[in-house]
Amino acid sequence: MTFINYAAREINCKIVYYGPGLCGKTTNLQYVYDRTNPAAKGKLISLATETDRTLFFDFLPLDLGTVKGFKTRFHLYTVPGQVFYDASRKLILKGVDGVVFVADSQEARLEANVESIRNLDKNLKEQGYDIATVPYVLQFNKRDLPTALPADEMYRRLNIKREPTFEAVATTGAGVFDTLKAVARQVLMDLKKR
Amino acid sequence: MSLPDLVLYDEEFRKIKESLNRLASDANANVVFLVDKNGQQIAAVGDLQSLDTTSLASLTAGNVAATDGLARLIGEKEFSILFHEGERDNIHISIVAQRVILVVIFDERTSLGLVRLRVRRAMAELEKIFEEIAGKAEKEKQALQADFDSPFAEITDEDIDRLFSE
Numbered sequence: 001m002t003f004i005n006y007a008a009r010e011i012n013c014k015i016v017y018y019g020p021g022l023c024g025k026t027t028n029l030q031y032v033y034d035r036t037n038p039a040a041k042g043k044l045i046s047l048a049t050e051t052d053r054t055l056f057f058d059f060l061p062l063d064l065g066t067v068k069g070f071k072t073r074f075h076l077y078t079v080p081g082q083v084f085y086d087a088s089r090k091l092i093l094k095g096v097d098g099v100v101f102v103a104d105s106q107e108a109r110l111e112a113n114v115e116s117i118r119n120l121d122k123n124l125k126e127q128g129y130d131i132a133t134v135p136y137v138l139q140f141n142k143r144d145l146p147t148a149l150p151a152d153e154m155y156r157r158l159n160i161k162r163e164p165t166f167e168a169v170a171t172t173g174a175g176v177f178d179t180l181k182a183v184a185r186q187v188l189m190d191l192k193k194r
Numbered sequence: 195m196s197l198p199d200l201v202l203y204d205e206e207f208r209k210i211k212e213s214l215n216r217l218a219s220d221a222n223a224n225v226v227f228l229v230d231k232n233g234q235q236i237a238a239v240g241d242l243q244s245l246d247t248t249s250l251a252s253l254t255a256g257n258v259a260a261t262d263g264l265a266r267l268i269g270e271k272e273f274s275i276l277f278h279e280g281e282r283d284n285i286h287i288s289i290v291a292q293r294v295i296l297v298v299i300f301d302e303r304t305s306l307g308l309v310r311l312r313v314r315r316a317m318a319e320l321e322k323i324f325e326e327i328a329g330k331a332e333k334e335k336q337a338l339q340a341d342f343d344s345p346f347a348e349i350t351d352e353d354i355d356r357l358f359s360e
Contacts, residue, residue, distance in 0.1 A: 003200045003234040007207035011346075012234045042248045047256070056256060059233075061248045064357040068345045072357065075233065075252065091259040095232030177358065185354045191346040 002097050002191060010071045013187050014095055015180075018120050019102035020112035021053070021081035024141040027170040028102060029060050029076055032180060035173065036062060054080040057092050067188065074184060081116070090123050098135035098187040099124075100179055102170075103158055105140050105148035113158055131160065135186035138165040139179045144172075200230060201334075206327050207237065213319045214239045221312035222304035224283070228320070229254050229295045236294060250297070254287060258295050277306070286310070290317050291324045 003012040017025040026046065033044040042061035049055050058078040063071065079089040101120065103113040121131045140154050151167055159165055164182040168175025210228060218226040218240045225245060227238035233255035238247050257276065265273050276287040286298040286309050296317065298309055 003202075003230060003232070003236075005202045005207070005236075007202055007204045014232060014234075043246055045249050045252065056260070059249070059252045059256075061252070067349060067353050067357065070345060087263055088260070091256070091263060094259065095230075181354070181358045184357065185351070188346065188349055188354055192349050 002187075004070075008071075009069060010073060011067075011191075012073045012075060013097040013184075014075045014077065015098045015100065015183055015187065016092060016096045017076065017078040017100045017102055018089075018116065019081055019141075020104060020109060020116040021083070023081060023102045023104040023109070023113075023116075024168075024170040025078040025081060025102050026054055026058050028100070028139075028141075028168075028176050028179070029058050029078055031170055031173045031176045032062070032076065033060055035177075040064070053082065054078055055085075056080065056088050064184070072188070074187075076180075083115075086119065086123070089119070090126060093123050093127050093129075096124075096127070096129070096134070097190070098137070098183040099131075100137050100139060100183050101158075102139045102141050102168075103154065105142045105151075105154065106145055107147055107149050110149060110154075110157060113154075117158065117160065135183060135190050136161070136163045137179055137183040137186065138163050139168050139175065140165065141168045141170050141175075143167045143174070144169045200234075200327075201331055202236065202327065203330070206323055206330075209323050210237050210320065211239060213316055213323065217298070217312055217316040220315075221298060221300065221309045223298045223300040223309060225297075225299040227251070227297050228290075229297065231255055231258065231293055231295060240299075245299075254295055254297055258287065258289065275310075286313065288313055288317060291321045294320070294324060296320065 017028055019025050033041060040063045045059040047056035060076040062074045062076060064074060077092050079092045124131050124134060138159055140151055142148060155165060166175045166179045170176055214226045214237055225240035225242060227247060228236040229251040230236055233252040235247055235251035261273050261276060272289060274289050278285040283299055283301050288296050290296050298313060300309055
């Protein structure tokens with residue numbers, strides 16, 4: 001749910017990074033945080049376990065500048081990827097404006113990716129959204145690993161509606177901003193339609 | 195998209211601020227702020243200098259969402275009031291009109307009893323304002339369905355590229 005504040009001339013959008021456990025959602029946010037001008041970002045909040053697994057969510061507020069005289073603020077969230085945190089994932093999808101699906105390129109994680117997309121579809125539906133219409137971007141992360149599947153094979157298995165797809169190595173930042181930009185573009189273009 | 199956007203205009207924004215200011219001074223609270231259930235801050239008043247209100251808003255919404263989940267698990271609709279007690283500062287959280295969250299931060303200069311009393315009055319005011327907002331949004335939707343005068347109708351690819359130009 002985009003929140004447009006005419007009084008403060010501000011527009012707030014919520015973007016959620018989704019994907020299976022350990023696919024690199026938090027690493028994406030961490031990279032965005034590290035590379036953003038301090039004036040444009042807030043604190044990166046991580047509600048994580050002692051072993052750095054996301055427990056509830058990570059949160060990063062980002063000021064991107066102005067569009068048509070409105071300050072655009074993007075609130076980036078990650079969900080906990082582990083299967084048993086499904087209740088938390090549902091809560092975080094509430095009011096989402098755009099979704100980034102971070103897929104793990106390792107062959108062994110292909111089924112986990114497929115399962116997670118299915119889970120996203122189901123949870124979006126429960127919140128009244130349709131994955132076919134919600135702004136959505138796909139990222140193939142961990143392209144640097146020797147066990148990574150060929151990108152075209154991943155595309156065949158994971159791309160559901162010809163959504164923009166990016167190859168990435170979140171630890172070095174490759175593809176991270178391209179992904180974010182693509183989803184931001186869709187969210188803002190979506191505003192135009194309404 | 196299933197949910198309507200929350201659109202806030204000057205008039206309602208002013209009314210909300212007035213109401214929050216009154217609550218802050220009547221309850222002798224340090225900070226009063228209003229967040230929507232998705233974690234977007236709507237308005238804040240009081241001693242905000244030392245406070246990261248954006249993080250506060252997001253965590254409050256997460257907190258309320260998790261507590262809502264707990265409530266449903268045991269068959270309650272919601273827990274409408276949450277209270278966190280610290281050594282110096284305390285946080286009082288309540289749900290207004292089932293959609294926004296009113297947060298009051300206070301210390302030993304006031305009491306939980308007074309805060310609760312004043313919050314109740316402010317909630318009645320805020321509920322009325324949010325009814326107005328919902329009514330306005332509904333009217334606008336019907337009247338302007340065809341050509342809603344959105345400032346974003348003219349967004350171009352260049353506008354978006356510029357956002358990421360740094």
